Amino acid sequence: MQGFKEVNAPTITPPLSQPKRSKKRHTNLTLDKMMEKFLQQSMDTDEKFYRFEEQRLKIEDKRREAEHARELQMLQMLGQMLAGISSTVSQRSQSIPASPPRRANHRSYADNFNYNAMTATLSPPIVIERSFSLHRTHTLKDMENIFQLVRNVIPPLTGKKHKGQDGRIGIVGGCREYTGAPYFAAITALKVGADLSHVFCTKDAATVIKSYSPELIVHPVLDSPNAIHEVEKWLPRLHSVVIGPGLGRDEVLLENAKGIIEKSKVKGIPIIIDADGLWLISQQPSLIQGYQRAILTPNYMEFSRLYEAMLRDPVDSSDHHGCVLRLSQAMGNLTVVQKGERDLISDGEKAWSTVVDSLLYKDELHHALGSLSTMTLLTETYPDCEDCPLAGKNKSILHVLFTKHKEKAVSVKYFCDGHVLVCSHEGSSRRCGGQGDLLSGSLGVMAHWAFVAGAEKTNGQNPFLVAAFGACSLTRQSNHQAFQKFGRSMTASDMISEVGTAFNKLFET
Ligand SMILES: NC(=O)C1=CN([C@@H]2O[C@H](COP(=O)(O)OP(=O)(O)OC[C@H]3O[C@@H](n4cnc5c(N)ncnc54)[C@H](OP(=O)(O)O)[C@@H]3O)[C@@H](O)[C@H]2O)[C@@H](O)CC1
Numbered sequence: 001m002q003g004f005k006e007v008n009a010p011t012i013t014p015p016l017s018q019p020k021r022s023k024k025r026h027t028n029l030t031l032d033k034m035m036e037k038f039l040q041q042s043m044d045t046d047e048k049f050y051r052f053e054e055q056r057l058k059i060e061d062k063r064r065e066a067e068h069a070r071e072l073q074m075l076q077m078l079g080q081m082l083a084g085i086s087s088t089v090s091q092r093s094q095s096i097p098a099s100p101p102r103r104a105n106h107r108s109y110a111d112n113f114n115y116n117a118m119t120a121t122l123s124p125p126i127v128i129e130r131s132f133s134l135h136r137t138h139t140l141k142d143m144e145n146i147f148q149l150v151r152n153v154i155p156p157l158t159g160k161k162h163k164g165q166d167g168r169i170g171i172v173g174g175c176r177e178y179t180g181a182p183y184f185a186a187i188t189a190l191k192v193g194a195d196l197s198h199v200f201c202t203k204d205a206a207t208v209i210k211s212y213s214p215e216l217i218v219h220p221v222l223d224s225p226n227a228i229h230e231v232e233k234w235l236p237r238l239h240s241v242v243i244g245p246g247l248g249r250d251e252v253l254l255e256n257a258k259g260i261i262e263k264s265k266v267k268g269i270p271i272i273i274d275a276d277g278l279w280l281i282s283q284q285p286s287l288i289q290g291y292q293r294a295i296l297t298p299n300y301m302e303f304s305r306l307y308e309a310m311l312r313d314p315v316d317s318s319d320h321h322g323c324v325l326r327l328s329q330a331m332g333n334l335t336v337v338q339k340g341e342r343d344l345i346s347d348g349e350k351a352w353s354t355v356v357d358s359l360l361y362k363d364e365l366h367h368a369l370g371s372l373s374t375m376t377l378l379t380e381t382y383p384d385c386e387d388c389p390l391a392g393k394n395k396s397i398l399h400v401l402f403t404k405h406k407e408k409a410v411s412v413k414y415f416c417d418g419h420v421l422v423c424s425h426e427g428s429s430r431r432c433g434g435q436g437d438l439l440s441g442s443l444g445v446m447a448h449w450a451f452v453a454g455a456e457k458t459n460g461q462n463p464f465l466v467a468a469f470g471a472c473s474l475t476r477q478s479n480h481q482a483f484q485k486f487g488r489s490m491t492a493s494d495m496i497s498e499v500g501t502a503f504n505k506l507f508e509t
Pocket residue numbers: 177178179180181182244245246247248275276299300301302433434436437
């Protein structure tokens with residue numbers, strides 16, 4: 001009260017002539033009125049304040065709604081994108097602006113999509129990441145990205161190098177029956193750009209192979225009693241070994257090849273396993289299982305053999321991508337190149353994609369991701385996730401982590417089929433023998449190049465995937481060029497003559 005009087009003192013002017021009592025009454029009346037007035041003013045002010053506050057909240061709500069709608073829209077885009085990917089067989093058609101690579105894990109592929117910048121700062125950001133298409137198909141831009149990674153790992157030709165620096169490759173194979181295969185692989189390695197190419201073969205194959213080419217260094221040791229030791233002596237000088245072309249199935253030779261693989265693993269040398277080397281692996285997978293510097297290059301037959309040995313199931317002909325992925329995983333994430341009409345390449349890595357959001361309510365989330373009909377809820381156990389409305393979808397995997405009150409999804413993750421890189425570069429319909437040997441020889445060189453190039457050159461990606469893509473496209477391009485010239489009479493030797501120009505066409509631009 002005291003404060004009230006003081007505050008209002010200047011407005012009170014009681015008449016001086018009035019008796020004390022009535023003056024008091026008058027004063028009381030005035031005070032009552034003033035009190036009433038004050039209360040009224042106070043109420044008005046409060047009302048004004050609340051009206052203003054209400055308006056402010058409305059605006060805030062609208063802003064949130066708009067933001068929310070934007071985020072929902074983005075999730076829908078994601079849904080459409082994934083639905084498109086799973087249903088499209090020939091062309092991926094998104095043209096989402098790529099931001100600097102943001103990898104879901106250390107192996108995920110280029111062109112990750114990061115929508116961070118598209119989200120407002122007021123809400124926790126939505127992050128949609130997807131690793132490089134490594135899925136069914138690629139846009140031209142995606143393909144160009146991988147070609148660029150291959151180009152990055154090719155060592156420049158300079159006057160400062162000495163012989164051997166650009167690659168010393170060993171081919172383990174060549175027996176009485178098969179002399180062409182190791183020759184094709186070894187000469188291709190040279191034509192691609194290796195400096196030295198060694199062939200470790202049996203005694204009776206050696207002279208024949210030497211007669212094909214003076215460029216090759218041929219060691220007639222593979223059937224000698226101390227074969228493993230003889231090859232081991234050379235291993236410190238080799239950058240990679242290709243095991244299998246023309247090796248045959250002789251028990252002694254396979255046993256020696258096994259010993260060479262073991263010695264190479266100890267030295268950490270990249271190993272490419274092809275042809276009869278794959279036969280050996282399908283008998284004893286543990287020999288190479290888990291050695292991630294190995295690349296397996298099976299044709300369809302070799303792939304089936306290995307798949308059945310590892311997964312105890314026949315190949316699922318309706319899911320080639322999944323089979324390649326599973327075989328690679330079963331082998332401990334080795335790089336697998338399944339050769340064929342389209343070469344399928346995988347290191348078994350799955351690509352996590354993530355959507356993070358704190359605004360989406362369950363039903364909205366369900367709606368937004370409704371088009372992800374090819375997805376499955378990840379069966380990871382999140383305590384708050386059991387009544388997730390997205391459960392039961394098939395194919396890829398999704399996990400949703402709700403807040404404590406199960407109202408808002410704070411984290412959504414889905415998963416693509418995994419990394420399956422497809423090389424469908426144009427080759428030809430000619431299927432003469434020896435093309436796989438060209439591939440393994442060129443892969444021997446490219447695996448070394450990519451391996452030593454470092455993560456910066458491969459954009460942090462698995463160098464063996466980059467090498468495999470490079471070797472597959474080169475083989476197919478050589479095939480294409482040779483077929484243009486020779487048609488049905490084209491042979492592996494004709495392809496070898498094209499390796500140089502094919503290489504220039506693809507990589508020296
Ligand atoms: N000039 C040389 O010296 C050359 C030597 N070479 C060397 O020969 C060795 C053995 O190699 P490989 O491929 O013939 O043996 P392997 O895997 O047992 O196949 C056997 C049978 O499997 C089938 N088949 C094959 N591919 C298939 C496919 N894609 N899709 C479906 N089926 C397929 C086909 O069966 P068919 O159709 O005859 O019934 C085939 O006959 C090895 O050391 C290699 O390096 C070669 O490099 C060539 C040049």
